Amino acid sequence: QTREGKLQVELARTAGVEVVEVHTQLRQKYDPRTMIGRGKLDDILLTLGRHELDLLILDPSLSPAQARVLSELTPVRIVDRTMLILDIFAQRAQTREGKLQVELAQLKYTLPRLIGRNSFMSRLMGGGTGGRGPGETKLETDRRRVRERIDRLDKQIDQIASQRAIQRQKRKDRRIPVVSIVGYTNAGKSTLLHALTGADVLMEDKLFATLDPRTRRVRYPDEEEIIFTDTVGFIEDLPPDLVRAFRATLEELEQADLLLHLVDGSDPGNDFKRLQVEAILDEMHLAHIPRFTVYNKSDRMPVLPAAETRDLYVSAVSPPTLVPLVDRILTFFKKKRPRHDPKRTRLETKRTRRPPAKAAADGAVLE
Structure with missing residues (x-):
């Protein structure tokens, strides 16, 4: 399988789909009507009939016209890449904010594909994978009702964004530095947050195990x-509608004083994923924020790079490996503090009496 094919299979399994067979096609350009071409479609139809399957997942995402044509040519429900990711997000959303954001993204993606009560909508977004969240009855309503719902969701999410802005301003007024953990899905961000703060967060070896953001304040010595x-x-290729819907969440990154770019060090394809994340950060205009690259899962790496590298290698499940990371974070903020700041003076005088290696173990979670 290609890298894209492996990712799509992993997404499908994360959504709870049993993958029976994978078809790959190399084309110079996508077929404008069916994306995959009639010959490949005939092969897929034979596979669907032979195994008596009821779901076809296509990558990448379909245009509304392609989805409509394929729904007329196939006897099963169709889910494309965007719908699959939205389905995973719908399963993962736990908070009211997360559920609103997922529903908004689903409705905006559905609106141009909403053509009435016909086989297209029932096959495309019927119950099960790809149809969670707003629900089948909501997706079968007319365009006017969907637009009204989108408007209401936009207003509610705007309120959430305003509340988050107030919270960020309070942090800024108190001059508490913010460290945001970013990275490719399944790099171990929640596990690292738990290790650094003791936060009670979901930790699973799955794509998008965490959807709702978590924030924890920790007080270190001095x-x-x-x-x-x-x-x-x-x-x-994160769906644009999803990025827009989660703007209230992603705005948190804009106020970060430091980004920890977490990379799965045990993943053979981590260079590609690291570059993907860096490109996304650039697109979000976050390249100006200082950033540490941290390679996680060092316990699964056969060989660690030379010690002189600027990157950090940790295992979020092994607290001793986090000591250099915490010490570098504390040093970073100490250097940023104005020299006349009394807190900096206390930190410089007291640090000489405390071994840096104790930094990771000395933090106390405040909230």
Whole structure:
């Protein structure tokens, strides 16, 4: 399988789909009507009939016209890449904010595909994978009702964004530095947040195990306080509607004083994923924020790079490996503090009496 094919299979399994067979096609350009071409479609139809399957997942995402044509040519429900990711997000959303954001993204993606009560909509977004969230009855309503719902959701999410802005301003007024953990999905961000702060977060070896952001404030010795946050994991070709819907969540990154770019060091394809995340950060205009690249899962790496590298290698499940990371974070903020700041003076005088290696173990979670 290609890298894209493996990712799509992993997404499908994360959504709870049993993958029976994978078809790959190399084309110079996509077929404008069916994306995959009639010959490949005939092969897929034979596979669907032979195994008596009831779901066809296509990558990449379909245009409304392609989805409509394929729904007329196939006897099963169709889910494309965007719908599959939205389905995973719908399963993962736990908070009211997360559920609103997923529903908004689903409705905006559905609106141009909403053509009435016909086989297209029932096959495309019927119950099960790809149809969670707003629900089948909502997706079968007319365009006017869908637009009204989108308007209401936009207003509610705007309120959430305003509330988050107030919270960020309070942090800024208190001059508490913020460290945001970013990275490709399944890099171990939630596990690292738990290791650094003791936060009670979901930790699973699955794509998009965490959807709702978590924020925890930790006080280290010498009155040094730091707020750690994590957010939804990145992935290549993340649907634009999803990025827009989660703007209230992603705006948290804009206020970060430091980004920890977490990379799965045990993943053979981590260079590609690291570059993907860096490109997304650039697109979000976050390249100006200082950034540490941290390679996680060092316990699964056969060989660690030379010690002189600027990158950090940790295992979020092994607290001793986090000591250099915490010490570098504390040093970073100490250097940023004005020289006349009394907190900096206390930190410099007291640090000489405390071994840096104790930094990771000395933090106290405040919230």
